Amino acid sequence: MQSDIIKQARIEIQRKSALNAEKKKRKDKIVRLFFFFITCICSLIIVIVAGFIIIKGLTPFFKIYTENGHTGSMSFSYFFTGLQFNHGYDQETGTFMYGVGFLVVNTLYINLISYIISIPTSILTSLFIARIAPKPLKKIISTGVDLLASIPSVIFGMFGLGVIVPLVRSIGRAMGLAGTSGISLLAGAIILALMSMPTMISVMVTSLNAIDESQIKASLALGASKTQTNFKIALKNAKSGIFAGIILGIGRALGEATAVTMVTGSPIYGITANPFDPTVTLTTQMLLAIGEATPNSLNYDARFSAGLVLLVIIILINFLLNNIKDIVCSIDRKPSKAIIFLKQLFTNFRNPCYDLKKLK
Amino acid sequence: MKKTLRFVPLFACLTLLASCGGESTNTSNTGASSSQDTTVDFDTTQEITPLTRDTNSGTREAFFGHIDLEDAASDDSLLTTSASVVASNGDMISNLATDEYAIGYFSFDSITSATDEGVKVVSFEGVTPSEDTIVSGEYSLTRHFNYIVRNDFGGDSVKETIVDAFVAYMGTAEGLNIIQTNGGVVDPETINNAPTWAEISANYPGISDDHSDVTINFGGSTSVEEIARQLSASFSTLAGNFIAHHDHTGSGAAYSGTQGDDAGTLDIGFLSREFNDSEVPAENTSGVICTDAVIIGVNEANPLTNITADQCHNIYALDGTIDTWDDILG
Amino acid sequence: MTLKSLNNEAIFEKKKRFRERVKDFFSVTSTYIFSSFTLIALIAIIVFIFSRGYSTLSWDFITGDYNPTTYVIRTDTESDADRLDNTFDYTPREGEYFSSLWGIGFMDEENNVGEKIVIISYVDPNANINNIVDADNNPFTIEAGTTVNSALLYNDEGRVSIRIDKGAQEVAKRFDECPYILQMSLTTGGDGIRGSFISTLYMIGITMVIALPLGISAAIYLGVYAKENKITKMLRNMIDMISGIPSIIFGLVGGIIFLPIVGGNGNLISGSLTMAFMILPLIIKTTQESIKTIPKSLSDASLALGASQTQTTFKVILPNSLPGILTSALLGISRVIGESAALIYTSGVAILDTVSPTQGSATLAVHIWSLMSGETQNYEASCAISIIILIIILVLSIIIKLISFITERKKRRRG
Structure with missing residues (x-):
């Protein structure tokens, strides 16, 4: 009798624990699905952002706008070759002329100088x-650089207006360009x-700190x-880290x-040719005259x-840049014949005693 | 430790250098920067840099209207390609103060801050702008500051009363005094004969009740912004301390915010130009606040003293014939 | 080897060593020069901000209203109190102009945007200002230090509208001519940043409430649950790509998505949603890193x-990765404080004194932007606000470094 009760109790416990395990498994599955769902939402952000930009960015070419008494959509050819952001209305083709060609050139120009x-x-x-x-100096400078990295961009802008613009102004005047006001590319x-x-x-510092001491x-x-x-x-050893740093920095500069x-x-x-002249880039044009732009007007779109x-x-x-980084940093790839030839040419040119060295 | 000691003097030198750089700009930014360069000779072969406001600005429309460039007021492509856009009167003035070869225009109510910063006022067609010449009409680059109010308050009678009372306040002696103090041009006789607020406040019953939960939205021209802010600040104390919210983005927003496409976003809009053909205000919802003038300014170092409408046209127009200072100064 | 070739070799070696020493010298000097440029730039920024902003920084600045308090006063002609008629024996200070009819001294001053203003610099204890009332007909005492905004006086002959911009001397002269005030507006205070400060706090709070749960959940999934297959790789890549998008594009897209819902120029909630989008990759990555450092033996x-698995996640992994979560939150906060471009589009540039989450209001960074790009550039206030922002960011970085230091120590002790 007692063994029966014990047996029954054991079966009960086993059943209960099996049920429990089932419940836990189900809960696990639900929780896992929940987390997966949220991760998908997070990764959808890029899709949303890219989607909106593409849709809203391509709309002006296809939608008909009525502004200032003219009707039409945005001109395709002027967009890429234009030299003025808002160039008015072209009577012949019936399109509004908004150009970003010059903005692209200015953006690349200003970024190139900043990378140099x-x-x-x-x-x-x-x-x-x-x-x-x-x-001790290393720690101080590292902390300083970290602090610089987290300073907001408006403060840099203010520093630029207060210190850099007068600096450029005096440099420009000293160089003889009399009309410069400092506000410049x-x-x-x-x-x-x-x-x-x-x-x-x-x-770069992180990667330089991590190179092999034995080398x-x-x-x-x-x-x-x-x-x-x-x-x-x-x-040379920290090449990949240096390139990664450059790519990161370039990304920050392009979007500023x-x-x-x-x-x-x-x-x-x-297009601004003289670096001492004022200029307008893609990002600054997007922020300019924001009061003029009402949503759904052509200017806004x-x-x-x-x-x-x-x-x-x-x-x-x-x-x-990622491709260049892969090419430059792969150590096991044999340099192509062209590169070997160029290297030889260069060393020959630099060192006339090269032959002597070869003898050794 | 020895290595660190070696770096300390280097560090100290760097700090001194950097702080010199940081400090020296303290003095050069209080508007006195132009005085450092008055010793530079004015090179008349330099190109003129015309400065203009953006297309939403009433000041731009008023100026271009007087120099035969009405179409360019809303269309940048009819302007000369060397033109540069500034965002406000203050921006215009600081640009004129730092760039010797620029020419620009701003509103008369900023004239004292302009002359303080080193901008020279140029007389137009031989007439120097001043209160007397503007009131008498001799100075021709004038325009009115106008206002427009919402015509449909959606049944909010408290707001409607406050807005009506504000419009009346702008016509009282106190209101005109505030307008004049902030640069609007008002005939002194008008101030003497205008009614006082005490005399007309009886027409607006309940105006001095507690209105601290009411927000009135002001907007429109940036040239009128200072006048509007001062008027609303003073009137608010007389009308139950309502909250005055200012969002000035340009004369174009005045009509559209009160009665046009965005009707309801503004309760009162201010314009620094007349209403154009597409803006027809409803009856009894608009009027004149005061007169104002557009002043043409150049840098202190510029020897120019007088300019004609024709010369302005040729500086700003795309096909204009004036490009360098030589062409004007001879 | 002939003697000649040995000699040649020696000369060649010397030349080579000399060349190498010159090369070394150039490399070393250029390193020093360029590094000092960086240091000079860093120090110059800090010095510039502190020297310009230090004087404006004060408790009133932080807690005061942006809009000054206006008092509108006039002479009370209805009550029985007659205007006093005292005479004064006061020598005005340098630059002060005294009105002997009233007993008030005026002075010219500059406000912090460099505009000229007139202030009341001295009020005599016996001044003839007994019958002044404010807008509610309560008696008003004029105090020294208030700014005179406008004044319309009158005497028996008529009204006199005072041209304040002509200076304190003109003001004192006119006050001498007229014994009655029709309306005068005085202001005190103003230019405080309390509204922007509170908006920033709201922005941080709402952003964290939205971003932290989302980010931590995604990090848990990617760090604990996810199997290494194509889908996971794609999810990881997509989340990484978010961090490469410039902030102004987030502003544009946030404006398009949220402004039609919220209306007007946006409000704090739409701004926080946009900011949450932007800092998600940061939170996910940092939390993931800290989850990675938890030894697998613990969860096993x-x-x-x-x-x-659920219990393990919530009771073992989460508490152990708390320092990482804290670090990610602090990094996110520093990003939120510094962001301006995106917020200009999605929460507006209006500087308000009473802030509520459903109203568009400027945060500290946007406040600096509107101060610097407005009518006149106000360097002093902008630098003062920058000091506050920098101090907050510095404190946050120190806390982050402390957290990592303590976690390292704990880990080493744990063995």
Whole structure:
């Protein structure tokens, strides 16, 4: 009798625990699905953003707008070749002329100048921080650079207006360009460089700190000076990190709007050739005269088209740079014959005693 | 430790250098920057940089209307390609103060801050702008500041009373005094003969009840913004402390915000130009606040003293014949 | 080896060493020069901001209203109190102009955008201001330090509208001519940032409430539950791509999505939703990193003891990754504080004194933007606000570093 009760109790417990396990499994499944669902929502954000930009950016080409007594949609050809953002209405083709061609050229120009300033500076500064500076100084400068990275862009814009613009103004006057007021493409490029440098430096320092110490020691043991080791071994080993830093910094610089708007002015026309002239880029044009733009007007929608162009440029440049990084940083790939030939040419040119070396 | 000591003097030098750079801009930004460069000779072969407001601005429309460029008021493509857009009167003034080869226009109510910052006022067709010449009509670049109110308050009679009383306040001696203090041009005789608020407040019963939960939305022209803010601040204390919300984006928003496409976003709109053909206000919902003038300004270092309408046209028009300062100054 | 070739080699070696030393020298100097540029820039920014903003920073600045308080006063002609008729024996200070008819001294001053204003600099204890009332007909005492905005006086001959912009001397002269005030408006205070400060706090709060749960859930899924297949890789890539989009595009898209719902120029809620989109990748990545550092043995042990996956997640993994979650929240906060472009589109640029989440209002960064791009550029107030922002960000970074330091120590102790 007792064993029966015990047996029954055991069966009960087993059944209950099986049920419990079932419940737990079901709960697990539900919770798992819940988390999966939320992750999908999060990843849908990019789809939403890209979708809206594409749809709203392409609409002006197809939708008919009525403004100022004229009807039509946006002109396709002027969009890519135009030299003025709002060029009015073309009576012949019946389209509004909004151009972003010149904005693209200006954007690339200002970014190029800022990279010329920021890339060498970041590489050398990160080399300094990681390998040359004594320990206490290293910590201070690292913290300083981190702080710089988190300063909001409006503050950079204000710093630009207060310090960089008068600086560029005095440089321009000293160079003889009498009409410069400091509000210029150069000031914008300097501000962009200042903003992208901390990002670049922190990534580069991390990668320089993580290189293999044995390689360094080996190089020093073989008689190379400290500087040679730094430049030829350390930098080469940290190549992928340096490139990653550059790509990150470039991404930040391309998308910057508020700081650049404050220091580059707002001319209405044309490609800026002289770096001391005011300029207008994709991002600043999107922020300009926001009071004029009421939603669903052509002016407002044209900004989305400009935003679409900006996105395409960013994706293209990222793609290009990632590919270059892969080519440059793959150590096992044999350099192509062309590169070997160029290298030989270069060494021959530099060192007339090359033959003597070969003898050794 | 030795290595650190080696770096300390380097660090100190850098800090000193940087702080010099940071500090020296303190003095050069209080508007006195142009005075450093008056020793630079004015090079008349330089190109003129015409500055203009954006297409939403009533000041732009008033100016272009007087120099035979009405169509360019809403169309940037009819302007010369060397023109640069500024966002407001204040922006215009600070740009004129720092760029010797620029020319621009701004509203008369900013004239004192302009002359303080180093902008020279240019006489138009031989007449120097001043209160007397504007009132008498001698200075021809004048325009009215106008207002327009909502015609449909959706049954909110409290708001309607407050807005009506505000419109009446703008015509009292106190209101005209505030308008005049903030740069509007008012005939002194009008102030002397206008009624006081005490005399007409009886027409608006309940005006001084507690209205601290009522928000009145003001908007429209940025040239009238200062006048509007001061009027609303003073009137608010007389009318139960209602909350005055200002959002000035340009004269174009005045009609559309009160009676046009966005009707209801503004209760009172201000314009620095006349109503154009597509803006027809309902009866008894609009009027004149005061007179104002558009002043043409150049940098202090510029020897220009007088300019004609024809010269302005040729500077700003796309096919204009004047490109460098030589063409004007001879 | 002939003697000549040995000699040649020695010369060649010397030349090579010299060349290398020159190269080294150039490399070293260029390194120092470029690094000092960076340092100079960093120090110059900090010095600029602190030197310009320090004087404006005060408790009143932080807690005061943006719009100044206006008092509209006049002479009370209805009550029985007659206007006093004292005379005064006061020598005005340098730059002060005294009206002997009233006993009030006026001075010219500059406000912090550089505009000239007239303030009441001295009120004599026996001043003839006994019958002044304000708009509600309550007696009003004029105090020194208030700004005179406008004044319409009158005497027996007529009204005199005072041109304040002509300066304190003109004001004092006119006051000497007229014993009665028809209307005068005085202002005190103003230019405070309390409204923007509270909007920033609202923005941070609402953004965190939206972004943290979403981000932590996604991080848990990707770190704990997800199997390494194509779908997971695609999800990871898509989330990474969000961080590459510039903020102004988020502003545009946020405007298109949320403004029609919310109306007008947006409000704090639409701004927070846009910000939540932007900081999601940051939160997901940081939380994922901290989940990764939890040793697998811990969760394995919990599962072995019979806990379900859900229980393990909530009771073992989450509490252990709390420092990482905190770090991600703090990083997100610093991003929210600094963001301006996206918020200009989605929550407006109006600076208000009473803030509610359903009204569009400027945060601190947008406040700086509107100060610097408005009629006149107000460097002092902008720099003061920047100091506040920088201090908050500095404190947040220190807390983040402390958290990671403590976690490292705990981990080392744990072994």
